Amino acid sequence: MKWTFTILALFIFAGNSEGQTGKPLFSWAEFMARQSMRWDSVSTNPNTGLLLGNGLLNTNIYKESENAIRFDIGRSDLSGIAMPLSGGRTGKMLLKTRGKITAVKLELDLYNATAKGIISTTSGTIQFSSFVPANGNVVWIKAVGNRLEKNIRWQFVAEKQAEAVVPVIRKVLNDQVCVQSLGDNAGFATAWRSVVTPAESTMLVAVGYDPNGMQDELKEAQNGIKLFTIAKLPVMQEAHRKWWHQYYQQNFASVPDQRVESFYWIHRYYYALASKKKGNSLPPAMSYLPDLTNTGDQYSEWLNQLFDGLAKSNVLHDNGSMKDSLPAVALTIPQMLLQNGEGKLKVFPAIPASWKNVSFDKLSAGSNFLVSAKKENDTTSFIKIYSLKGDSCQLQTDMKVNMVTSDKRSELSFTVFETGGKMNISFTTTPGETIFLSSGYEESKRMIVPVKPVLYANWRWGLK
Known part of the structure; x- marks a missing residue:
């Protein structure tokens, strides 16, 4: 009827x-906290890593060896045709430990799109946090160690794009850089800068890409770091969190x-x-x-x-x-x-x-x-x-x-x-x-x- x-x-x-x-009508922070992912162990398998990204720049966090955690650095528009061998990965930033890694407590905070955790070694502990700003071209990593792990050590290892070409690392102004050719005048550059204080060590990594032979890949990479430092960390974090919070709140399911x-x-x-x-x-x-x-x-x-x-x-x-x-x-x-x-x-x-x-x-x-x-x-x-x-x-x-x-x-x-x-x-x-x-x-x-x-x-x- x-x-x-x-x-x-x-x-x-x-x-x-x-x-x-x-x-x-409810706390989004509390609701999303129950969705956060946790790692009680860490593997050398990249398929088990903590993933961060902003649609362009990305990082995958997992174990390199008994004495290092690696942050794979990638750029999405470098994958496929430009860099088929590495899938867009330009290299890896290693957070090196003095002792052997014995335990970890890691978390991927979805609501704030941030990775954080504690790495325990035979020589002490290292606390770290990392995010890829929603509106920036940089991977930000902060590490704080104690005991023999107090002096944080970083090492960048470039991804080789051709067997006959050995990547060259050099210093340009305040940054360490690695510029690599992709042929046909195309190229990419990875730039990184470490800021060390008595309390902590901060690493900034950025990637520039030039597909058209304009030779501006290094400028883009260094500008990513420069703009982040000018804007200041609290401002970048607040804008990053605001973007992600608004994204999640566009719809809801429970x-x-x-x-x-x-x-x-x-x-x-x-x-x-x-x-x-x-x-x-x-x-x-x-x-x-x-x-x-x-x-x-x-x-x-x-x-x-x-x-x-x-x-x-x-x-x-x-x-x-x-x-x-x-x-x-x-x-x-x-x-x-x-x-x-x-x-x-x-x-x-x-x-x-x-x-x-x-x-x-x-x-x-x-x-x-x-x-x-x-x-x-x-x-x-x-x-x-x-x-x-x-x-x-x-x-x-x-x-x-x-x-x-x-x-x-x-x-x-x-x-x-x-x-x-x-x-x-x-x-x-x-x-x-x-x-x-x-x-x-x-x-x-x-x-x-x-x-x-x-x-x-x-x-x-x-x-x-």
């Missing part, structure tokens, strides 16, 4: 991860399985790290994703098999044929929460039976809508549709809808019909309009906040 309604929209409310004042939830947020981090895009979704789905007609329990089983057998440490690499596929696998999670197909938006279409509480905010449904929703005690209690362009919308939900309102119109016409236990609601939107659908009048049901993890509650991705 089909019903058509025109209602007077008396109840206009804000139901998202921000309150009516625009302030967050599920009661901590292993799944962290997997999603880690890959949102990797996507921005590689592309520096602030989009509302991950890249398009790949063909190896499961059939979208699968049930929530089938999705959950498929993900758990993946996690148990394939995904390793930093969840980006594995030892099998799916080495490069794991980032796109993260698309499975938002597709469990929201699907856009058959001419309709399906809210919570594939939720496992064990997920009683789920919430998401501003997930993209194509180019027309951003969708928010909340499920409590296995019941959908609230849905919000933000119209980007203005269009007709058909929505399918298991929620018993008692309220449909607009933030722009006092009257809203819509049609409803029920089939297969689902309510199908159709309405027309205007650009910039928000439509609210609710099962009742209780204010708390409209607030999108993190759910409590009950499955793998203490899970941390990283290296044990």
Whole structure:
């Protein structure tokens, strides 16, 4: 049966991860802290490293030997055709220890896009932190040692691009530099500068690239260091954190399985790290994703098999044929929460039976809508549709809808019909309009906040 309604929209409310004042309804710092990755050991395998980047410059942190931690330095536009042998890596900066490395406690802080940790050796400890500024061309590393590790030692090792060419390191002004040719007048340069005080040692590394024979690769590299030092560390850190915080807060998803939830947020981090895009979704789905007609329990089983057998440490690499596929696998999670197909938006279409509480905010449904929703005690209690362009919308939900309102119109016409236990609601939107659908009048049901993890509650991705 089909019903058509025109209602007077008396109840206009804000139901998202921000309150009516625009302030967050929860602590993003605390929520993202449970997504951070931790390493209780360190490997010489680069596929297990801590990754930092800003879409152009990047570093991978892992073990070089018993007496060194390495920071691989890379630049994305050098990979592929320009530098096929090294994948864009220009060299490695070694943090050398006097004693043998005996233990580590490392963390990749996703919210602030920063790596930090403590390296214990037979001669003392070294604390370090590192980030790649969102709006800079430099890798920043700070190290503080004690006992025999107090005097920090650095060594840059250039990546050879041809067997017959030995990289030459020289000093230019305040920087050590290494300029290498790529043929056809193209070239790249790595510049680095160490700043030592009695309390700490700071290393700055930058990379310049000239594909057109203008011989300005060294200038670009040194300018990266110069601009960072002029701007000052606190300013660069604040701008860096602001960029990442705004990126994460563009959309939100929380599920009661901590292993799944962290997997999603880690890959949102990797996507921005590689592309520096602030989009509302991950890249398009790949063909190896499961059939979208699968049930929530089938999705959950498929993900758990993946996690148990394939995904390793930093969840980006594995030892099998799916080495490069794991980032796109993260698309499975938002597709469990929201699907856009058959001419309709399906809210919570594939939720496992064990997920009683789920919430998401501003997930993209194509180019027309951003969708928010909340499920409590296995019941959908609230849905919000933000119209980007203005269009007709058909929505399918298991929620018993008692309220449909607009933030722009006092009257809203819509049609409803029920089939297969689902309510199908159709309405027309205007650009910039928000439509609210609710099962009742209780204010708390409209607030999108993190759910409590009950499955793998203490899970941390990283290296044990």
